[in-house]
Amino acid sequence: LLLAAQVQHEAVSDEPSDVFMYLEYCFVSIFTFEQVVKVFAFRSRLYRDIDRYWNAFDMLIVLCSWADIVIASFTARLQGTNATVAKLLKLPRLARVLRMCRTARFFGSLRVMVLMIMRSFLSLFWVIVVIFGILFIFALLLTQSVTEYFRSASTLLRDASAQDELIDCFGSLFQTIYSLSQAMTGGRNWGEYAQILAPVGWDAVAIVVMFIFFTAFSVVNIVTGVFVDGAIEMSKSDRMLMLEKRMHQTSEIAGQLLELLI
Structure with missing residues (x-):
């Protein structure tokens, strides 16, 4: 929602909003803190377990977000003088869109679709x-x-x-x-x-x-x-999806047993 509001504001207004800028800094700081905690907690296992690709994807998003923040001040200066370089410097802003893909891991069907797209190149x-x-x-x-x-x-x-x-x-x-x-x-x-x-x-x-x-x-x-x-x-070989299905089946069986006991 914040990303949609920011894009809409940039499209209809010529003046940048400081509110969106501070919120951007806040979210990037939160994502960075999350990655730092993961690195100290899991160390080398962070990129060796089953979620290593998602962890690498999260790190890429954080790096691109910081790159976007660092070069944001230079794009305004380059506008009108060197438009080609200015457009190249805006490429890290794709990280804003990539953040939406982070939610794919929390939904089984969406995760399968995203992985299918990535592995079907x-x-x-x-x-x-x-x-x-x-x-x-x-x-x-x-x-x-x-x-x-x-x-x-x-x-x-x-x-x-x-x-x-x-x-x-x-x-x-x-x-x-x-x-x-x-x-x-x-x-x-x-x-x-x-x-x-x-x-x-x-x-x-x-x-x-x-x-x-x-x-x-x-x-x-x-x-x-x-x-x-x-x-x-x-979808058959996705370990996380299989665990979710088993947990769902277990909860259904537990509910049926409770109904029988009551």
């Missing part, structure tokens, strides 16, 4: 590679069709705007990849692209239709299934 990389490969293959076919159409056509399109739109969307390989990515993600209706490609021929329209069917019903569903299966396996 490698799988996500290969998914991006596969999707880009599919985009590249279909873009090659479409770009070749459009290029051959313009070279072999004896007359230009009657509608100059339609010709310009065809060139803008499929005039080069990179433009075709961008257009197909829009059609796949819903950035633009694929039917519009089919109408643009209609003068080229039925083969170009068929390529777009095949691309949509292949990506929508095959690739996307397979990728979703892989991530869902990974989340299920992770």
Whole structure:
């Protein structure tokens, strides 16, 4: 709530508020004190137990928060003189958003989702590679069709705007990849692209239709299934979540026994 109020105040007001600044110092000091206590209490075990990744994440947040405080005074001086450096110095402010992720450890389902996202970066990389490969293959076919159409056509399109739109969307390989990515993600209706490609021929329209069917019903569903299966396996192997389930089952059994005794 404090983060939301601070961002809203910075968006609607040009004058910074000292209240938010002092509250920022207060919370950062509390987080720092928490980390110092953990270091003295657990020492080397802090980064060797089951919560070592969360502990390292907390330490990263504290360091970024202090970096934000230290360079906050320099950003105002750099504004108007060196905007690029000023933007780079604002990067540690991402720690304000990262603090919200600290609450994930206290909720089982949310923790599984956050861990799934963090551990799926490698799988996500290969998914991006596969999707880009599919985009590249279909873009090659479409770009070749459009290029051959313009070279072999004896007359230009009657509608100059339609010709310009065809060139803008499929005039080069990179433009075709961008257009197909829009059609796949819903950035633009694929039917519009089919109408643009209609003068080229039925083969170009068929390529777009095949691309949509292949990506929508095959690739996307397979990728979703892989991530869902990974989340299920992770939830089964999550030790903290298993302990919470056992404690919940134990409390239910204890309640039933009390009802029988009464």
